[in-house]
Amino acid sequence: MLAFHRATPRTRARPARSTRAATLAPVVRSAVAAVLALGALFGPAAAHAADTAITVVAAENFYGDVVKQIGGAYVNVTSILSNPDQDPHLFEASPKTARALQHARVVVYNGADYDPWMTKLLGATASQSSQRAVIVAADLVGRKPGDNPHLWYDPQTMPAVARAVGAALDAADPAHKSVYDANLATFLGSLKPIDAKVAALRAQYKGQPVTATEPVFGYMSDAIGLDMRNLRFQLAAMNDTEASASDIAAFERDLRERRVRVLIYNSQATEALTRRMLGLAQQSKVPTVSVTETQPAGVNFQQWMLAQLDSLGKALATR
Numbered sequence: 611m612l613a614f615h616r617a618t619p620r621t622r623a624r625p626a627r628s629t630r631a632a633t634l635a636p637v638v639r640s641a642v643a644a645v646l647a648l649g650a651l652f653g654p655a656a657a658h659a660a661d662t663a664i665t666v667v668a669a670e671n672f673y674g675d676v677v678k679q680i681g682g683a684y685v686n687v688t689s690i691l692s693n694p695d696q697d698p699h700l701f702e703a704s705p706k707t708a709r710a711l712q713h714a715r716v717v718v719y720n721g722a723d724y725d726p727w728m729t730k731l732l733g734a735t736a737s738q739s740s741q742r743a744v745i746v747a748a749d750l751v752g753r754k755p756g757d758n759p760h761l762w763y764d765p766q767t768m769p770a771v772a773r774a775v776g777a778a779l780d781a782a783d784p785a786h787k788s789v790y791d792a793n794l795a796t797f798l799g800s801l802k803p804i805d806a807k808v809a810a811l812r813a814q815y816k817g818q819p820v821t822a823t824e825p826v827f828g829y830m831s832d833a834i835g836l837d838m839r840n841l842r843f844q845l846a847a848m849n850d851t852e853a854s855a856s857d858i859a860a861f862e863r864d865l866r867e868r869r870v871r872v873l874i875y876n877s878q879a880t881e882a883l884t885r886r887m888l889g890l891a892q893q894s895k896v897p898t899v900s901v902t903e904t905q906p907a908g909v910n911f912q913q914w915m916l917a918q919l920d921s922l923g924k925a926l927a928t929r
């Protein structure tokens with residue numbers, strides 16, 4: 611088994627990436643200091659100054675979207691990771707992140723070491739919001755650090771997160787329980803086309819060899835039953851470590867000799883090597899499918915997943 615540990619970043623290459631591990635702790639400390647300073651300035655009354663909507667912070671915008679779909683007009687959601695042009699693995703918490711968390715009644719994050727800054731910030735601000743409900747997707751589906759952290763691509767994850775969100779909103783605002791329960795039922799029903807699409811792809815393409823530049827689509831690929839190749843290369847891309855020469859050669863051979871049906875390309879983890887693989891796939895006429903880690907603007911979670919499954923289906927149908 612390959613473990614999805616965040617390996618030690620390489621020491622050469624881009625400083626912004628290689629210093630991530632070293633800089634996270636001070637950044638979190640300064641964010642926490644900012645929260646404490648704010649608390650001293652405005653006091654506890656500031657917590658109730660806003661409207662009556664339930665304040666929710668989601669570390670990732672697809673979880674924020676689920677909260678909005680279930681909470682409707684009764685939630686005020688802030689999503690921290692929401693830019694599909696940035697690499698979430700490189701995110702560092704800022705004082706703004708800490709401030710957003712300060713008054714949250716409900717917090718949702720991924721866990722499994724995808725957003726370790728969240729755990730640290732919550733630990734530091736726990737005493738200020740004793741009523742805060744914290745939903746960790748990884749805990750709901752039994753994943754831990756070292757597992758593939760892209761849990762929202764696992765069809766099991768969102769139903770579990772949605773149920774937990776529904777329960778948290780019910781508890782925070784019992785007056786609107788019937789609304790939350792109805793919205794939860796609607797949301798769960800709206801996932802059915804995704805399951806149907808996965809089942810249809812599985813029936814047609816189970817066991818087909820594919821590859822990817824980064825493991826973002828891994829759980830979905832597993833659900834479809836695809837034979838995902840070059841996992842070590844993908845982990846190196848995710849962790850920003852060097853892929854070995856033999857792993858690079860194996861990846862290139864798969865593309866050049868068309869041993870894979872599709873290249874799944876994470877457009878949020880683009881560096882010279884992954885871009886080179888994309889170019890090689892295009893040259894070798896291996897169909898490519900672009901996927902993102904972060905939900906794009908203008909679509910909801912269900913539309914995002916379905917669109918990606920549709921483009922995968924089209925790519926697999928090419929021969």
Ligand SMILES: [Zn+2]
Pocket residue numbers: 699760824825826848879903
């Ligand atoms: Zn990733």
